[in-house]
Amino acid sequence: MAAVHSGIQHVIYILKENRTYDQILGDLGRGNGDPALTLFGQAITPNEHNLAQQFVTLDNFRDTAEVSYDGWSWSTSARAPDIIEHQYPVFYSQRGLALDGGLNRSVNVALPTLAQRQASDPLMPGGALSPNVAGGEDLLPGQTDADAPDGPNDEINTGFLWNNALRAGLTVRDYGFYVDTTCYNEPACQTPLAHDPFSTNTIMALSANVALMPFTDPYFRGFDVAFPDYYRYKEWERDFDANYAAGGLPNLTLVRFMYDHTGNFASAIDGVNTPDRDVADNDYAVGLLVQKIANSIYANNTLIFVVEDDAQDGGDHIDSHRTTAYVAGAYVKNAVVSTAYTTLDFIRTMEEVLGLRPMNLNDALATPMSDIFNTAPAAWSFTATPAAILYCTKLPLPAPALPCNSPTPDAKYWARVTKGMDFTDADLVDGGLFNRILWKGLMGGRPYPAAPTGVDLRKNREQLLARYRQSQH
Numbered sequence: 468m469a470a471v472h473s474g475i476q477h478v479i480y481i482l483k484e485n486r487t488y489d490q491i492l493g494d495l496g497r498g499n500g501d502p503a504l505t506l507f508g509q510a511i512t513p514n515e516h517n518l519a520q521q522f523v524t525l526d527n528f529r530d531t532a533e534v535s536y537d538g539w540s541w542s543t544s545a546r547a548p549d550i551i552e553h554q555y556p557v558f559y560s561q562r563g564l565a566l567d568g569g570l571n572r573s574v575n576v577a578l579p580t581l582a583q584r585q586a587s588d589p590l591m592p593g594g595a596l597s598p599n600v601a602g603g604e605d606l607l608p609g610q611t612d613a614d615a616p617d618g619p620n621d622e623i624n625t626g627f628l629w630n631n632a633l634r635a636g637l638t639v640r641d642y643g644f645y646v647d648t649t650c651y652n653e654p655a656c657q658t659p660l661a662h663d664p665f666s667t668n669t670i671m672a673l674s675a676n677v678a679l680m681p682f683t684d685p686y687f688r689g690f691d692v693a694f695p696d697y698y699r700y701k702e703w704e705r706d707f708d709a710n711y712a713a714g715g716l717p718n719l720t721l722v723r724f725m726y727d728h729t730g731n732f733a734s735a736i737d738g739v740n741t742p743d744r745d746v747a748d749n750d751y752a753v754g755l756l757v758q759k760i761a762n763s764i765y766a767n768n769t770l771i772f773v774v775e776d777d778a779q780d781g782g783d784h785i786d787s788h789r790t791t792a793y794v795a796g797a798y799v800k801n802a803v804v805s806t807a808y809t810t811l812d813f814i815r816t817m818e819e820v821l822g823l824r825p826m827n828l829n830d831a832l833a834t835p836m837s838d839i840f841n842t843a844p845a846a847w848s849f850t851a852t853p854a855a856i857l858y859c860t861k862l863p864l865p866a867p868a869l870p871c872n873s874p875t876p877d878a879k880y881w882a883r884v885t886k887g888m889d890f891t892d893a894d895l896v897d898g899g900l901f902n903r904i905l906w907k908g909l910m911g912g913r914p915y916p917a918a919p920t921g922v923d924l925r926k927n928r929e930q931l932l933a934r935y936r937q938s939q940h
Contacts, residue, residue: 468816468819468820468835468837468840470798470840470842470843471770471798471819471820471840471842472819472820472821472822474767474768474797474798474844475768475769475770475796475798475820475821476716476718476768476769477716477717477718477719477720477765477768477769477770478718478719478720478769478770478771478772478817478820478821479720479722479756479760479769479770479771479772480628480719480720480721480722480772480817481722481723481724481753481756481771481772481773481774482539482542482543482644482721482722482723482724482725482774482775482776483724483725483727483749483753483773483774483775483776484535484725484726484727484728484775484776484777484893485535485727485728485775485776485777485778485779485781485893485894486507486727486746486775486778486779486781486790486791487504487778487779487781487782487783487787487789487790487791488500488526488528488778488783488785488789488790488791489501489504489505489781489782489783489784489785489789490504490505490506490507490781490782490783491505491506491507491508491512491515491746491791492505492508492515492516492519492524492526492791493505493508493784494508494509494932494935495509495516495519495520495524496520496928496929496932497520497524497803497925497928498519498524498526498803498805498925498928499526499527499785499805499923499924499925500526500924501783501784501920501922501924502931502932502935502936503913503935504782504783504784504916506742506782506905506906506909506910507727507742507743507746507747507750510854510855510856511743511746511747511750511854511856512746512747512750512854513750513754513852513854514750514751514753514754514757514851514852515750515753515754515791515793517754517849517852518753518754518757518773518793518795518849519791519793520801521795521801521847521849522793522794522795522796522799522800522801523793523794523799523800523801523802523803523804523839524802524803524804525791525792525793525794525804525808525839526803526804526805526925527785527789527804527805527806527807527808528774528789528790528791528792528808528809528813529778529786529788529789529790529807529808529809529810530774530775530776530777530778530788530789530790530809530810531788531809531810531811532547532776532777532810533555533777534555534559534777534779534894534898535776535777535779535893535894536551536554536555536558536559536566536893536894537551537552537555537777538775538776538777539776540614540616541776541810541811542774542776542810542814543627543628543629543644544615544616544626544627544628544826544827545628545810545811545814545815545825545826545827545829545830545833546616546626546826546827546829548614548615548616550613550614551614554566554614559894559898569612569614569615569645569647569674569675569676570647570649570675571612571613571614573588573591573649574588574591574606575587575588575647575649575673575675576609576610576611576612576675576677577610577612577647577674577675577676577677577679577680578673579610581593581603581606581608584606585603587647587649587650587673588649588650588653588656589653589655589656590653590655591603591606592606593606610624610677611623611624612624612676612677615627615676616826616827618630618631618634618826619634619826624677624678625678626826626827627676627678627826628719628814628817628818628826629641629644629678629679629682629719629721630678630826631818631823631824631826632718632719632821632823633678635821635822635823635824637717637718637719637821637823638717638718638719639679639682639717639718639719639720639721640682640684640706640717640719640720640721641674641679641682641683641684641720641721642683642684642687642699642702642703642706642720642721642722642723643672643687643688643689643690643699643721643722643723643724643725644676644679644683644721644723645674645675645676645679646672646673646674646675646683646688646689646690646723647672647673647674647675647689648689648690648691648891648892651688651689651690651691651891652891658670658671658688660691660693660694660736662698662701663698663701663705664686664688664702665686665702665705669686670685670686671685671686671687671688671689671702672684672685672686672687672688672689673685679721682717684702684703684706686702686705686706687699687702687703687706688702689723690723690725690728690892690893691731692725692726692728692729692730692731692735692745692890693731693734693735693736694735694736695726695735695736695737695739695748695752695860695862696724696725696726696748696749696751696752697739697748697751697752697755697862699722699723699724699752700724700751700752700755700756703722703756704755704756704759707759712763712764713764714764716765716769718821719817719821722756724749724752724753725749725893726739726745726746726748726749726752727745727746727749727750727775728745728890728893729742729745729746729905730745730885730888730890730896731890732878732881732882732885733878733882735878737860737861737862738859738860738861738862738878739857739860739862740878740881741873741875741876741877741878741881742875742881742905742908742909743856743873743875743909744856744857744859744860744873747853747854747856747857748857748860748862750854751851751852751853751854751857753773753793754849754851754852755851756771757771757795757849757851758849758850758851760795761847761848761849762848766796766797766847767797767844768797769796770794770795770796770798770799770820771793771794771795771796772792772793772794772813772816772817773791773792773793773794773795774790774791774792774793774810774813775790775791775792776893777790778790779894779898779902780898780899780902781902782902782906782915782916783916783919784916784919784920784921784922784924785919785921786919787919792808792813794816794836794839795847795849796847797844797845797846797847798840798841798842798843798844798845799839799840799841800838800839800840800841802839803925804836804838804839805925806834806836806838808834808836809833811829811830811833812833812834812835812836813836814826814830814833815830815831815833815834815835815836816835816836816839818830819835853865855869855872856871856872856873858870858871859871859872859873875908875909876908880908881908884904884907884908885901885904888901903915
């Protein structure tokens with residue numbers, strides 16, 4: 468880890484949504500995957516498959532979280548504060564309470580003044596649509612976020628990874644982490660689905676975190692499953708080219724690519740409106756970012772860490788928490804590493820790479836993932852590949868265009884079977900039901916996954932994959 472730390476100046480942390488290992492990499496040519504459980508395999512996620520083949524395959528990695536709400540806390544601060552652990556079971560069982568996190572009872576506490584808070588939400592007492600509603604003048608003053616973890620020495624709300632970096636004198640840039648999405652779904656202040664918001668100065672992102680406010684790209688759209696990740700990547704690329712291509716890349720870059728969550732099939736734009744197209748779009752955005760770094764001046768001094776915030780109880784033959792995790796860069800081995808790692812180890816590893824102290828006992832006691840690295844850098848490259856199914860969309864993809872050949876149901880089917888589901892934020896739908904809907908639409912009449920078998924499928928991969936493909940014909 469000391470050797471990697473000495474050679475690496477930049478970490479790019481990409482956080483994704485809700486997939487198990489088998490759902491994505493079950494058909495990988497190596498590692499402990501079950502192809503019979505693979506919903507979004509090589510044909511849908513060619514870039515993630517290439518990352519897992521070209522660099523390290525982490526086939527025994529588990530999310531620490533249960534759902535996205537505690538997942539975002541574990542994935543950004545190596546802990547879930549008491550209030551989160553008490554809120555989410557009640558909320559997810561649809562028995563009330565709110566989910567906070569930047570927004571406390573719908574108030575963006577990152578905004579310091581009442582006027583700014585009312586402007587951010589026109590339905591707030593005293594806001595544009597409720598100017599005569601009493602109570603606005605006393606509306607939750609102060610900027611303490613009830614759900615945010617405290618930092619060292621009980622420093623209020625400073626227990627996140629970026630707080631840790633800032634305390635150490637490092638630089639930070641945020642693309643989509645802890646963004647106020649109120650006006651994505653409120654007609655009174657609708658934020659348009661703009662491909663190039665910078666060109667029209669259309670603000671896409673208002674930070675909901677005090678520390679991230681100065682470092683958040685205002686043109687990078689937060690969680691919204693009507694908006695493809697491809698255009699999130701294009702905004703990241705625009706900002707990179709304009710401000711960092713020649714130097715000055717922040718030490719810690721946070722990027723939220725969330726379209727593998729899927730949803731909003733009736734209103735999603737550009738034809739990216741079915742689960743397989745959504746996941747393929749997410750995969751392509753990740754691949755494009757890795758390719759950009761590989762072709763930049765930062766290729767040898769940057770590591771890219773990619774993980775899911777939670778696995779959302781999807782099908783997996785080992786454990787419902789097992790998920791995909793990728794690390795790319797000059798120091799990363801090309802190997803299968805089956806060490807039992809978790810989100811906490813992932814965060815501890817990023818801290819070690821950047822030379823940061825642990826944030827709390829959880830990451831202090833976690834294990835740096837030293838066995839995924841070499842002690843000296845090696846030349847590397849990466850070429851992003853759009854899945855063939857993306858040529859069924861209106862995304863501007865590389866020529867020559869492939870014919871649209873979509874073997875799964877269209878957007879009308881998905882809109883019908885998910886009618887009434889709330890996709891305005893992560894995990895507002897019944898996860899168990901949604902997983903079954905995805906399975907039926909993508910896998911047809913095959914039986915829904917039963918309990919994990921725990922079988923080791925690392926050996927004889929070629930024969931296993933060959934038998935599986937033959938069975939599908």
